[in-house]
Amino acid sequence: MSEEDALLPICKACGTQYPSVRNNCPICEDPRQFVPASGQAWSSLAELSSSSKHTLLPDSEDERDCLIQTEPGFGINQTPFLIQTHAGSYIWDCAAFLSLGLIGHLTTLKQPLRAIAISHPHFFAASLTWSRALKVPLYICEADKEWFQRLDDVRDNDDIRFWSDEEELGPGVKVIQCGGHFSGSSILHWDRLQEPPPPADDLPSRPTPVSGIIFTADTIMVQPTQTMFTFLWSAPNMIPLRPKDVLAIQDRLKSLPYHQATSSWPSRWIRSDAKQVFQESVVAYLAAEGWRVDEQDKLVELIT
Ligand SMILES: [Zn+2]
Ligand SMILES: [Zn+2]
Numbered sequence: 001m002s003e004e005d006a007l008l009p010i011c012k013a014c015g016t017q018y019p020s021v022r023n024n025c026p027i028c029e030d031p032r033q034f035v036p037a038s039g040q041a042w043s044s045l046a047e048l049s050s051s052s053k054h055t056l057l058p059d060s061e062d063e064r065d066c067l068i069q070t071e072p073g074f075g076i077n078q079t080p081f082l083i084q085t086h087a088g089s090y091i092w093d094c095a096a097f098l099s100l101g102l103i104g105h106l107t108t109l110k111q112p113l114r115a116i117a118i119s120h121p122h123f124f125a126a127s128l129t130w131s132r133a134l135k136v137p138l139y140i141c142e143a144d145k146e147w148f149q150r151l152d153d154v155r156d157n158d159d160i161r162f163w164s165d166e167e168e169l170g171p172g173v174k175v176i177q178c179g180g181h182f183s184g185s186s187i188l189h190w191d192r193l194q195e196p197p198p199p200a201d202d203l204p205s206r207p208t209p210v211s212g213i214i215f216t217a218d219t220i221m222v223q224p225t226q227t228m229f230t231f232l233w234s235a236p237n238m239i240p241l242r243p244k245d246v247l248a249i250q251d252r253l254k255s256l257p258y259h260q261a262t263s264s265w266p267s268r269w270i271r272s273d274a275k276q277v278f279q280e281s282v283v284a285y286l287a288a289e290g291w292r293v294d295e296q297d298k299l300v301e302l303i304t
Pocket of ligand 2: 120122181218235
């Protein structure tokens with residue numbers, strides 16, 4: 001990581017890194033985030049390095065999925081996923097803090113890191129610095145380009161790939177634009193059925209899931225109950241998503257094979273029948289908002 005990147009200002013409330021000193025944070029001023037009552041405050045990677053550390057939290061069921069946690073929590077406590085497939089590894093979403101120790105770990109993985117992909121602007125964080133330090137492309141949905149705060153700072157040798165609709169990151173791994181929370185809000189789908197079986201002489205100590213999994217970030221939120229999903233336009237300000245946006249997300253997921261789902265936070269999993277749970281969650285959400293879908297897939301107001 002360059003000294004220049006380590007000294008750039010980072011918003012303490014949301015973890016977004018900026019290319020130069022400024023007074024405000026557009027991400028926090030947007031109604032989907034908030035400026036704390038104590039006012040706008042700044043840090044930097046150089047400052048964080050003296051007080052922060054990373055903890056890797058492999059999933060209890062599938063160690064190929066691993067949360068990267070910053071301690072103590074910073075920004076909105078972003079916990080990116082490290083996803084290790086047979087054909088390469090990927091970072092889904094990003095955080096502000098990046099340490100030399102984490103760079104060392106991520107650049108010596110058994111399956112080399114291939115890309116960083118971000119679900120939406122609340123996870124842009126220090127992603128350009130991560131992409132530079134880890135020497136992998138950074139995937140950002142074109143529809144959210146206006147929210148990417150380091151456009152003025154991009155150099156010729158940076159590798160930012162703006163994409164739309166759907167983009168394959170590697171064998172079995174793709175990102176899908178769903179909209180809703182932000183226009184470019186996305187999910188990552190990993191089709192674990194494409195993974196080769198483990199070698200007979202190196203079998204895992206317990207069964208490894210083989211079904212499809214979606215990593216949903218804030219696009220589709222796993223409720224704290226971990227039995228249902230919900231949909232929010234603004235999580236911190238508790239503003240629900242419009243029913244037609246929920247139906248658009250449902251449409252995007254219609255043909256996707258998945259059995260499990262997780263949001264981008266620890267302990268937010270739907271471990272089984274996630275596709276069925278998703279359909280039931282849409283019905284429950286719409287009913288709570290006063291709507292149902294008729295036989296022609298049109299929204300109809302519930303008469304109560
Ligand atoms: Zn901010
Ligand atoms: Zn968000």
